[in-house]
Amino acid sequence: MRCAEQIIDSSGLADVFEARVQANQQRPGRPRELSMRTFLIGLFLVTQSGTMHLGRIAPTLNGLPTATRRRLGIHRTGGITDRQVQRLFAAITAALRIGGLNALDEVFDLLCDATQPDEASGTTSIAIDATDIQSWGNRRTIRSKKKVTDPDAKWRGTQHAKAIWKNPLFGYDLTVAVTIPEVNGAAVPLTARRARLRPAASDVGPTGLDIVAATAAMQGTLGDVIADRAYSKRKDGTDFALPVRALGGEPVFALMGYQLGVSDTIYGALIIDGNPFSPATPKNLRSIIPPPVGSSIRDIIAYQQQIAIRAKFAMVPHGRPNQNGDQDYRCPSAAGKLRCGLVPASLALPPTTPTALTPPNTARVGTVCAQATKRFAAIEAPLAQRHLHGSHEWYASWNRRNRVEGFFGNIKDEARESLRRGIIRVRTKEKVGLWLAFAVASANLRLTEAFRRKKNTVQPSPTRGRPRKRGLSSYLPVGTDRHFATANAPPGMAR
Numbered sequence: 001m002r003c004a005e006q007i008i009d010s011s012g013l014a015d016v017f018e019a020r021v022q023a024n025q026q027r028p029g030r031p032r033e034l035s036m037r038t039f040l041i042g043l044f045l046v047t048q049s050g051t052m053h054l055g056r057i058a059p060t061l062n063g064l065p066t067a068t069r070r071r072l073g074i075h076r077t078g079g080i081t082d083r084q085v086q087r088l089f090a091a092i093t094a095a096l097r098i099g100g101l102n103a104l105d106e107v108f109d110l111l112c113d114a115t116q117p118d119e120a121s122g123t124t125s126i127a128i129d130a131t132d133i134q135s136w137g138n139r140r141t142i143r144s145k146k147k148v149t150d151p152d153a154k155w156r157g158t159q160h161a162k163a164i165w166k167n168p169l170f171g172y173d174l175t176v177a178v179t180i181p182e183v184n185g186a187a188v189p190l191t192a193r194r195a196r197l198r199p200a201a202s203d204v205g206p207t208g209l210d211i212v213a214a215t216a217a218m219q220g221t222l223g224d225v226i227a228d229r230a231y232s233k234r235k236d237g238t239d240f241a242l243p244v245r246a247l248g249g250e251p252v253f254a255l256m257g258y259q260l261g262v263s264d265t266i267y268g269a270l271i272i273d274g275n276p277f278s279p280a281t282p283k284n285l286r287s288i289i290p291p292p293v294g295s296s297i298r299d300i301i302a303y304q305q306q307i308a309i310r311a312k313f314a315m316v317p318h319g320r321p322n323q324n325g326d327q328d329y330r331c332p333s334a335a336g337k338l339r340c341g342l343v344p345a346s347l348a349l350p351p352t353t354p355t356a357l358t359p360p361n362t363a364r365v366g367t368v369c370a371q372a373t374k375r376f377a378a379i380e381a382p383l384a385q386r387h388l389h390g391s392h393e394w395y396a397s398w399n400r401r402n403r404v405e406g407f408f409g410n411i412k413d414e415a416r417e418s419l420r421r422g423i424i425r426v427r428t429k430e431k432v433g434l435w436l437a438f439a440v441a442s443a444n445l446r447l448t449e450a451f452r453r454k455k456n457t458v459q460p461s462p463t464r465g466r467p468r469k470r471g472l473s474s475y476l477p478v479g480t481d482r483h484f485a486t487a488n489a490p491p492g493m494a495r
Contacts, residue, residue: 001068004044007441011114013107014040020095020103034084038072042085047438048446050418053425057085093430101198104433108195109214111437115444116191119451123188125223126177126215127404128231130204131412132156133197133436134421135171150427156200169200172429174436175207177215178407180400182223189451190403190410191444193218197433205231205239213247222249226401229254235263237382245325245378252397255389261287266380268360268367269315269329273390274383276376278332279369280340280356281313290390300395307390312337312354314388318373325378334372342369411443 008014014037021036042057049056061072062079074080096103137150150170157168175196181188194214198207208231216222225244232240232253244251255273262270269276272286288306291299315329316337333343333356340346340356342363363369376384387394411417417439424435 001045001064003445004041004048007044007111007114007445008037008040011110013110016106016110017092017095020099021091024091024095024098032084032088033076034080034088035073036088038074038080039085039088041072042080043434044438044442047417047435047442050414050416050423052417052423052435052439054085054089055082058082089431089434093428093434096430096434097428101429104430104437105196105214107434107437108197108440109218111441112192112194112444113218115441115448116193117189117448117451119189119448120179120191122186123179123182123223124219124221125180125182125225125400126193126212127180127226127401128175128177128208128211129228129401129404129408130173130175130207130230131408132169132200133172133174133419133424133432134169135427135432136421136425137170137427152199152429152432153427154199154201156202171200172432173198173200173204173207175204175211176404176407176440177211178404180224180226180403183397187451187455189448190407191447192407192440195437195440197429197436199429205233208240209243212244212249216247216249222247224252224397224400225249226252226398228401229256232256232383235259235383236379241382242325242378245321250386252385252387252394252401254398255383259383260289263383266376267374268364268369269374271381272310273388274381274385275388276315276329276368276381276384277310278313278315278338278340278356278359280338280359281310282357285310285313288390303390304392304395307388308392311388311391313356315368315374317386321378326375327378327381327384328373328375329368330373331368331371407443407447410447411439416446417443 014035017040018036038061039057042061045060046052046056049060058080061069061074064072064074069079096107099106135150135153137148137153153171155168155170156173175198177193177195179188179191179193194211196207196211196214208227212222212225222244227240232251233256234240235258236242240253241251260273262272263274264271265279266276268279270279270281270286271277272281273288277286285306288303288310291303313332314337316332316335318328318330321327331340331343332338333340333346336346336349337353338346338356339349339353340359342359346353360367360369368374385394387397412419414420417423419436419439424432426432426435
């Protein structure tokens with residue numbers, strides 16, 4: 001209870017709503033018996049229960065201890081009534097509708113700021129993604145003639161259904177930017193930095209950029225920004241990579257099939273999978289198809305090994321990008337990764353160093369072969385990333401995106417906020433968004449408490465016992481088939 005009061009007070013949401021409601025009030029009336037602060041506290045308490053119905057707010061407030069009700073200003077003999085709750089909720093959402101999307105975004109921002117723990121200040125990197133929120137309105141079909149009861153909800157997936165892997169949805173998209181640890185950094189609690197609610201649409205890119213910009217303004221600086229393929233579809237990078245770099249962030253993203261392989265030649269360098277490579281890169285290494293989603297570890301490791309072989313021919317970033325996103329790259333031979341006849345000093349490298357077998361005949365002026373370091377403008381290599389796409393380092397960085405999926409799994413878990421159809425029984429983006437803003441704040445608070453409990457838990461020391469014996473296969477003669485050489489091998493199989 002005290003925590004709910006602290007969140008509402010620190011957010012300043014009661015004063016913001018009171019000002020908006022009074023500005024939208026057409027004529028004055030008698031003072032409300034239900035204060036804005038008390039209503040929001042009840043809203044937060046009901047959200048934490050996992051059933052977000054307006055009808056539960058009054059019983060929740062009336063069921064508080066007498067001292068608590070007196071502190072919240074509940075003096076009415078019969079307690080709070082459903083009519084008081086519904087009228088105040090309608091007044092708030094009507095004022096939000098006049099304010100437009102900016103007013104609803106402000107609600108998300110204030111509650112996210114109020115639920116940010118101190119432990120999350122150690123990171124500036126985020127992962128963004130969107131999840132579907134089904135509307136409580138009529139889930140009409142394409143041929144249905146029923147009246148739409150939720151004018152703000154939209155259909156997603158009814159057109160070009162074969163090109164969309166998600167099921168058709170009538171509702172909204174909730175886009176969230178969650179905290180992730182820095183590469184090789186300390187663990188941080190999983191919290192939502194910013195959240196946005198928009199009608200369901202096939203293109204989530206603009207909302208993604210909006211939430212990245214809002215996070216950058218909130219933090220003052222921006223680290224890594226990890227997003228899936230839905231946000232970085234264009235080859236020129238104007239939909240995600242370049243805007244993120246303009247905000248000071250470092251984009252980390254997966255490439256679409258048509259973005260793989262050789263896409264261009266700049267200053268004689270081959271642009272392969274977004275990054276510049278030596279023109280002597282073997283042809284059999286220029287197009288490496290990544291394993292599909294759900295592939296085995298063996299296939300992923302085999303793919304990473306091919307990427308590691310090709311990495312010897314990659315241009316090496318020199319220094320940090322400037323404010324415009326331009327990056328200096330060194331020739332792999334000048335960086336000591338490749339032996340090349342056009343760089344006489346590289347021929348002194350160890351014989352085990354890969355050799356450029358098909359370098360250009362001459363080093364033309366202005367190309368990467370004519371100088372050790374060459375500057376590439378941001379628009380010339382828009383899909384370049386800090387780690388080569390598909391490398392072991394890239395996978396380690398990319399896998400941090402799983403945290404945003406974990407956040408969505410938490411808020412949709414039936415034992416927690418349980419965001420599924422029927423939990424929120426209101427319509428229009430303002431009413432749905434108000435509940436969702438409190439659900440995101442509730443998840444932030446709960447996940448922070450779980451992080452602190454785990455951090456303060458003393459890990460048990462490893463059990464000690466007899467040392468493990470060497471396996472039976474280590475005693476077999478050289479050349480023996482060891483696949484079945486186990487202690488429980490069938491008779492005659494270990495031969």
